[in-house]
Amino acid sequence: MGLLRARGLVQAISALVAIGFLCGAIAVKRSMKGSALHQQGEELMYFPSGRFLKQASLGHENTFADVVWLRAIQYYGEHRLTDRKYDMVGHIFDVMTTLDPQFIHAYAFGALVLAEDAGKPIDGLKLLRKGMSHNPDDWYLAFETGFIYYIVLRDSENAGRYFSLSSKLPGAPEFTSRFAAFVEERAGHTETALRLWEESARMTENARIKEMAEQKVEELRRKLEEERRARESIRKGG
Template sequence: MDNIKKDLKYIFILLLSFFIALINSIFLFKSNYLGLKEDYQKNLKFYEVIVYSLGNIRYTLAAYFWIRTEFFIHYSGLTTINNLPEIVYYARLITILNPNFVDAYDFGAYQLAFFLDKPYEAIDFIKEGIKNNPNEYKLYFTTAMIYSQKIKNYNESYKYYLKTEELISKNKVILDRTDALKLYRFLAFSAYELKKYKEAWDYYNESLKYTENKENAKNTRLYYEILKNLYK
């Protein structure tokens, strides 16, 4: 019942937004704002003015719900396992309003997989994000994490980690030390699970470039397991 009430509330907000956009468009058109009438007479259709205004309202609403979600998580102190579904609900709503809102896809999928234990639902959600934003490396990285840590499908995790690395290089993204360490350590782990010991060794050594104490970083079970299998 609560979800139905929430749905009705958001439907009302969207309908109200459409109405505001319509009134706004008519006002802009009637007042000849920025020469809209002249454009209309040449090549601009009136419905295109309406759609443009509606699009702006849509993105504003998405930003509002994201700010509300961030406040709920970071400042309210009320985040618990019981209200996580509501937070994920906001993430879904944001991506409906703005399919290019990458952080909402990334955040929602992470919560679904790691806190609500719904990894397959998370995969469906984040792959929708990838479809709408194919060049965003962070979506591939989170997808790989879910496949590796929650589903234990290392073929898929390895593929998505490699795609992450490819996009980082292609888009000239500068990762901080922590993120770079995670990427190459996770790549090493997935490669190890696939018995690609040479690749695992190379990726683990790449991860060492981002550690402050390389000797301590070698003192892990994964490092010794890779080393042991490398020379079999």
């Protein structure tokens, strides 16, 4: 038992040393040239692949994934406040989910950023499919796939298919089947989109996804009010 505990301690220390080495290497790259954002882009280009980090982690993949998650949130926040360019998001979340294939929130948040902020919905769907391949019974990933098909790509057929799939998976809440029905009935896009974002804001435990969803809810409510006023104006004019 003592030997096993000693080995576990050595592995933990090795993992922390490796993380420190990675962060140190990144810091050196950042200090070499360019503006802050250019440095950040350069930094993330040197992020090792998830497969490399998985081998280097010595059994501490989740610890490494948590480090990458914190860096991803920082990267997203900085670019959201400045140039709104997210060139490295796909790479970062691929690394993270290779380290921890069961990191459900990483798949969901990464896919939303890719689809909504980076303008790369196909890459977002690719990340979600990776998640579903590792977590085939997770209803949330199937639901998020339908969400992107409907909200971003306006593909009702595929959206309905994934909403329906989500509703049949273990633990799926009632609203998943409700949205499958909405899409199949071709409900008004804005109204359905509003309901989807409202449900996302309500059900998520992830602060970043909740913030994004609440912003979309406000935008869509304003849009619906503008549409209502326009219809009322036309009616009165007629």
